[in-house]
């Protein structure tokens with residue numbers, strides 16, 4: 001099972017949209033996909049038509065039970081979506097209290113990794129959606145990942161946020177003596193503006209080595225897709241935005257990421 005985390009400490013850059021779109025494209029290619037929502041706002045669930053306050057359990061329950069995790073327990077909290085082979089471990093508001101409640105306990109940074117190792121044979125790819133904050137959840141997500149996808153909106157303020165995100169990742173990696181592999185993905189690219197091409201230029205100067213050499217265009221179909229509670233791939237399969245995420249998936253797959261086994 002490959003594990004990819006979609007992270008950026010800035011909100012509104014296209015993290016959740018990237019998770020849903022990559023997931024939809026993966027499913028279309030015959031992959032079994034598990035999405036894990038670590039954002040207490042639970043946008044990914046709402047996007048896919050799942051009300052996080054009405055599900056019987058969530059990622060929070062998995063964290064509470066971190067000392068006695070079993071395959072059955074993890075599966076109990078995973079819900080199906082409208083799309084076959086696309087499952088979700090939902091978030092709830094309670095996740096916002098995780099740092100305070102459990103953050104100080106030892107071993108808390110590896111709960112997601114443990115969880116994923118238990119369902120390793122049930123899915124081909126796991127995609128982790130992150131909150132725009134650095135805390136125990138992001139630490140968990142980074143520690144569990146083979147690769148990190150960092151969506152960044154093509155505008156200057158977002159690039160500022162990116163610098164922080166990359167620094168954080170490098171600091172965390174150094175503490176754990178690992179080097180995180182990441183790909184920076186320019187999103188909401190609007191070629192009619194001056195800001196988008198200028199931001200892209202800046203990105204290629206600063207992150208050339210890690211920059212996906214393409215862009216996700218601005219596309220209203222993404223908003224329509226979330227309204228329809230479907231990944232854009234299943235709602236507007238031939239749209240420019242969906243095709244761009246398909247190319248991103250090709251790129252990520254080609255890097256042959258995730259050949260490192262969890263566990």
Ligand SMILES: Nc1ncnc2c1ncn2[C@@H]1O[C@H](COP(=O)(O)OP(=O)(O)O)[C@@H](O)[C@H]1O
Nearest residue numbers: 011012013014015016017188217218219222223
């Ligand atoms: N490529 C895009 N074109 C147009 N709108 C987009 C695009 N990507 C995301 N959006 C919209 O921007 C908003 C924020 O995106 P979202 O994925 O929720 O960001 P994040 O998870 O980083 O907060 C949403 O309303 C989403 O529909």
Ligand SMILES: [Mg+2]
Nearest residue numbers: 015016039043
């Ligand atoms: Mg989000």
